[in-house]
Amino acid sequence: MGDKFNIWSELKENGAVALLDTTNKNYFYVPENYLDNLATDILRNIFIKSLPIENPYTVPALYFDNLPDIILDKIQVIKSLSLSVQEKNPYTVPDGYFNNLANNILEKVRSLSNPSQQELEEISPFLSKIPKTNVFSVPENYFEEFSSLAPVTGSKPQPKMISLGGKTRKWINYAAAACIAAVLFGGGYFYLENDKNYSTISSADIDFQKQISLLSDEEIASYLEKNNNIGIYTNIGEDDNQPENLNIQNMLQNVSDEEIQQYLNENPEAAKEEGEGI
């Protein structure tokens, strides 16, 4: 306070009126809390300045010398990576490889899931490559027709089976009856011609089928026995499959009544004997 008074008195004596303004106005700016933090800041700076300034890290030898080349090489690598596959791939691929690849892989997958195919490939690669195509042919619509012929009773469809025995037996009977009718007709005809006493029935009126039907099997057989030169016999009731029966049956099937009549006409002796035998 004393010093301040002395300075003020001195200025007044020297005429420095402007300086005598006692409002004590500060024209300079000072940051907030500057003076409060000043001591701490100074001490920190003193500490930092006391630290060593040597670099503890090392760098490879000639690192900085080689660095430009290294970077340029890196740039080249990056450029080459951006090239297309075709431009940089030196390898070739068989024609159609990718076109067939999917099918080949699928076959492989199938063989892996198909143990039998896999087994065959192991045992015989040669055989496994032979196509399993079906070489045998089947008649057209065979399976459609087969299932439509599903048997009802469990027996084979009748049209496919022909029973020879029964029909032949019937034909034998008819043939035998026809032959007997023809023989008797022929014999009866000549008999009637020669026997004037047999006048109640004319040859034209005789119903030979009806007459024969009145005869018993024994009478017919007996007649035939007596007239064995006719060479015809029946095997009604016997086994029809014997060879001799079949031969005669075949002959009888092909012989008509007219032919028998012609035979009798050509062999009057046989007809006469028959006539006498009645």
Next chain:
Amino acid sequence: MQIEERELLQQFRQPETKEKAFTAIIKKYQEKLYWHIRRMVIDHEDANDVLQNVFIKVWNGLENFREDSQLYTWLYRIATNESLTFLEQQKKKSSVSLSDVESGLANKVAADKNFDANRLEWKLQLAIQQLPEKQKLVFNLRYYDEMPYEEMSRILDTSEGALKASYHHAVKKIEEFIKNN
């Protein structure tokens, strides 16, 4: 047993649906069984006869079928037995030796209207006919029908090991035949 097979069996056992079920069974299995038979007997007419015999036996025996196996296993068994029976009858009728029967079947193969000795598939057929019957059966079931050995064992009443060995020998014989012819 598969559901469809069980349903067919149930329908077969009902009088009103018996025939319908039987027809369905025929349609379902006829081709498989036909080809199984045909590969054994070769000739179509013979195969047709045997196939009909098979289904007649099915008609007569299905009522009592014990469902302890698949239906198609049972069908295959019948077809196999009928084929073998047929071949046995052929042998007796013609009084020829076994080897003659095999060569006879090979001749039937060669007699097919489409036969082409230069094609591998036909050579394969000729080679198959050189095999004994049982081995031929094993080969056909495994090669064409791709049947598991377990299933084959039930059909042929033979152990799986024996079947595998039989198939292995069959393949080798066939390969040798084709390469030598």
